[in-house]
Amino acid sequence: MADYVFLKLDRRDAVAWLTLNRPERRNALTHGMMLELEDVFARVRDDAACRVLVIRGAGGHFCAGGDLDAMADMPPRPANGAEDPLLPAYRQFGNALLALDALPQATISVVEGSAVGGGFGMACCSDVVVLHQSAHFGVPEPKVGFIPSQIIPFLVRRLGEGPMRDLAVTGRVIDAAEAHRLGVGRYLCGTAEEVEATLQALLDDILKMEPAALAAAKRLVLSCATQDDRTVLDAAAESLVSLLRRPQAAEGIKAFKAKTSPSWRKG
Structure with missing residues (x-):
């Protein structure tokens, strides 16, 4: 399938496999990566032969949210009341999440390691989430002075208002067991082998569906x-x-x- 700088996308039979591929940064998101994600979701949506999308992260982490180095390198505030160029850039990730959320295919996120900020959002836009015991989730952005703006509605729908308010005001990072209890993911696995067996069983079930x-x-x-x-x-x-x-x-x-x-x- 298509070549990307920050992602890998392959299709084997009826299953598309998307790998977030910045392992040296725990797959943290840059604007270029967000644009690639939106393109991937449009490509999968239009692929009539694709029946399932599986999303994973390279290097033992799912996605560590926004890349702070990339976020710090911002253009100056515009003069004369012009629209801030950061607005469409950050709003675009919301469009990518909407596209993932609305895919007609089944979607599975396999979450290992860090899944905070945008990674948390992608998991909550997936139909099924498989949790490795190393997974951890949170919205710690207010600790450093900003917010995870585009993921909020998807987290509220998955967790409910009460748990999300708790996470929003405390900045707590929750482990896989608490994420499982809150309904982020329904499958909690203790080993890599259990993750792979669970994923294969899910694919077997989904591919029975018309x-x-x-x-x-x-x-x-x-x-x-x-x-x-x-x-x-x-x-x-x-x-x-x-x-x-x-x-x-x-x-x-x-x-x-x-x-x-x-x-x-x-x-």
Whole structure:
């Protein structure tokens, strides 16, 4: 697939594998890396053969938030009331997170080591999070005088307002066990081998799903955060009828009754 400076993207069969690849900086984010992430998510969205995106970090860490050295190297404040050039640069990462959050494919983040700031946000925009016992999460940015601006709505949705308020005002970094308890990730693994076995089992389950049905179910779940119940139920009924009228539904029902595998099932 495409070449990137700060990322690696490969697709093997129906699974895309995205590696954040700045291990010397614990995969901390620069603006160039944020732009590459947005491009990756658009590329995956448009890849009809891709059914799952797996996100990992190189070198034993997921993502250590924003690169402080890159953030310190900022242009001067504009004169004459012009828009600060930092505004669109930082807002862009929010667009990347929205794109990840809305992907029609299933998304899995495998989190080892540091996942603070933007790394925390990417995990919370993933459908499934696998936690290695070394994982740790937090929003410590206010300790050094700024905030993790673009990740906040995604963290609130995943953790709830109460836990997020606690983290926002204390700057605590939580370990994998607490992240598991708070619902950041549902799978807590003690060893690298357990991580790989858990990931493979998840892929096996996801690749049994019919892709359009998976995308519709995911879209409806996400819509519950922003739409009223009647709107969601109307959309769900329309989606159900549309899916039932596709040949894949007839094939799936026939295969289920006959205890055979439909054509989309992998493995």
